[in-house]
Amino acid sequence: MNNPIWSYYVRLYVLVILTLFLSGCATSTNPSKPAAPATQVSKFTGLPIEQGPSSLGAEPRKEKVTHLILHYTAGTLPSSLDILQGKDHAHKVGIHYVVTDEATPRVIRMVPENMSAFHAGKSGWAELNALNQRSVGIEIINLDGNVHPYSAAQAEVLFTLCADIIRRHDIKPVNVLGHSDIAVGRKIDPGTLFPWAKLAALGIGAWPLPDEVKANLAKSKTPNAVDVRKLLELYGYHLEAGEPGLKLGLEAFQRHFRSAKITGVADSETVAILRALVRRYRSEELRRARLPKV
Secondary structure (H helix, E strand, O other): OOOHHHHHHHHHHHHHHHHHHHHHHHOOOOOOOOOOOEEEEOOOOEEEEEOOOOOOOOEEOOOOOOOOEEEEEEHHHHHHHHHOOOOOOOOOOOOOOEEEEOOOOOOEEEEOOOEEOOOOOOEEOOEEHHHHHHHEEEEEOOOOOOOOOOOOOOOOHHHHHHHHHHHHHHOOOHEEHHHHHHHOOOOOOOOOOOHHHHHHOOOOOOOHHHHHHHHHHHHOOOOOHHHHHHHHHHHOOOOOOOHHHHHHHHHHHHHHOOOOOOOOOOHHHHHHHHHHHHHOOOOOOHHHOOOOOO
16 A cells, blocks of 8 residues: 555654654663762761762671771772772671761761671670671771871761761770770771870760879879789780780870870880779779679
8 A cells, every 4th residue: 555644654653662662772871880879978977978889798787786897908999999808708898887088078888887897807895806807987088197107188087977886886095096906006096196085085085184194294103013903904906825915015005096106015104004094994893703802
């Protein structure tokens, strides 16, 4: 049948179908242009938290969160995000949050807090071992926190993030720790330039009372190695046996609480700080049970 009107409608139908098909292709997802990351804003602090790449270095959480552990990445932001995805089965790591080192630092979430991230490794604090299940971990972009200072902007963002985590999980000051505190002799992050004192002044983490340190110095005696070990362990540090273990424990303690002078030696100032911390943060009953003369 050679009907001009019929032929016209056939051609029009084909044209409409082709137009719809091509427009559908034009609006499909472009793999070279990923969607903007989802961002949530904390109701408590107003801090924006971006959803970053997820990490395979995680598992369901089976324990209550009681600790907050801080790290530096020892790498750039791109390399750190790549490693922290936990794709290497021989080194499957993960982290809850990353704080960037940009002029305006961002917070990137990689593992939700209801999951346990593989960030602490072989670790211990007080009565606990293997702290992944009981902790939230934060990685701060810094090539080496013993060499490179943390920016004021990073410290401000970190304070805001920590305050939110501590509030939600009711984490005690004595349980806000560096990786070096929970992995004595194995780790040195977040390093000697980490602003522990500044954060403690803002309510994040433990710090000795200056007047008590001064009073301890005034009445200090020659430190006894046995008592120093007991004090360190009472505060929370896990130490290997013998003098080498004690030295590493003292270095870890000094890295956190007296970073200007890390000697591994139990000098009077170190012991005065240690005694002040034990008195402030560990219960009187516990002190009497394990070290009568604190």
